[in-house]
Amino acid sequence: MPVASMTGFARFEGDIGDTAFVWELRSVNGKGLELRLRLPQGMESLEVDIRRMAGARLSRGNVQINLALRRTDDAPVFTVNEAMLSQVLELSDRLITGGHAVAPTADGILGVKGIIDVAETLVDPVHQRERREAVLEGFAVALSRLCAMREEEGAILRGLLDERLEEVAALAAAAERDPARTLEAIRRRLSDQVALLLEASPRLDEQRLHQEAAILAAKADIREELDRLSAHVVAARELLAAGGPVGRRLDFLSQEFNRESNTLCAKSNASSLTAVGLELKVVVDQFREQVQNVE
Structure with missing residues (x-):
């Protein structure tokens, strides 16, 4: 489908x-x-x-x-309520005889509610x-x-969603290639930060500082986020290829995309990676907005 x-x-x-x-x-x-x-x-x-x-x-x-x-069909058939008409005429004669009214006109009598009705056509x-x-x-x-x-609208939507997925994949690849993610760059940046701390306060334990730096480096690694982004792109493409009512599952994936892009920005240790993460958030928001229209 x-x-x-x-x-x-x-x-x-x-x-x-x-x-x-x-x-x-x-x-x-x-x-x-x-x-x-x-x-x-x-x-x-x-x-x-x-x-x-x-x-x-x-x-x-x-x-x-x-x-x-x-x-x-033809014009409706009108019926006259004869009993009601007789009562109206009798009352009118009494009022005229008593000098309380003048002779009514035909249209005045027929305008009394209930005198004329439209006959129901039996089927x-x-x-x-x-x-x-x-x-x-x-x-x-x-x-x-x-x-x-x-x-027809869905075919247009699918094209737009495919474009957004291509952009997500391209941005994930850009983050993967970013020089700030190389081991040498991370080591050099942390080494400089440790040296500045030791220079500012010689009493700090150098070994402990290196241990903390290693922990921070591990927390800043975005390998898992990039892997999950790639997996989500594959899953979204499979859903679009399968077709049918996939809107709910695509909406769930869009939430996962958003979570990974937020984490990537939070872990970013360089302005270049932050720029990629922010652009990724924009694309993910566009993807999620379009998914809201999918059955």
């Missing part, structure tokens, strides 16, 4: 008999899969099937699913089942379009 983004949009328009329908699907980043449905009255029973279908295709993301229905079970199936088929098409768009 290809790497997919969590952002996308899809739309599908269809019709069945006297009903036109429109599906709109919008997807953005999310820690898990969250489906928010807006279904018209009478179509609530679709929710179970929609959640099942979406769950089979999507792993992460906040997805807004909207369905709109519109009747395409036979066969047509209702066919409409349900057609609407679900339309959702399947819209869902496929959404997945296709997320995969």
Whole structure:
């Protein structure tokens, strides 16, 4: 499976008999899969099937699913509430006879709430089942379009992530080659520091100072950090090559990258290594930011 983004949009328009329908699907980043449905009255029973279908295709993301229905048949049929109309006319006659009102107009009577209503069109079970199936088929098409768009975005994301991994590998190699990491450079720098301390305070134990310097040199070694950075680069490339919902694991690796870059900066014993470490932190932050979009 290809790497997919969590952002996308899809739309599908269809019709069945006297009903036109429109599906709109919008997807953005999310820690898990969250489906928010807006279904018209009478179509609530679709929710179970929609959640099942979406769950089979999507792993992460906040997805807004909207369905709109519109009747395409002739103008609606109006019905008159005869009993209510008779009561209104009788009351009107009494008020007119008593001199409390003037004769009402037709539009005034018909404007009374409840006198006129729109007749409900009954849908036979066969047509209702066919409409349900057609609407679900339309959702399947819209869902496929959404997945296709997320995969297109994912292909772009993968290219960006590959570039960041190349930069991480290049910076790790630069740190590996830095002259400040050579044994001779470390020995010379520590020897100079010990000599300065002895010159400032002759009472200091020279042997103890050399022991402490050796411990500091061991703590300043970034060999393990460079090895872990290389291992994380390999693991990230394997995840991207495998594809599918790898966003969570890539996010974990981005945290590991960040940890190693911080440690490298903390252990740095030369400005050149510090510069590499700071640049590494910038690249890792860019990697992590882009990973947040991966499913």
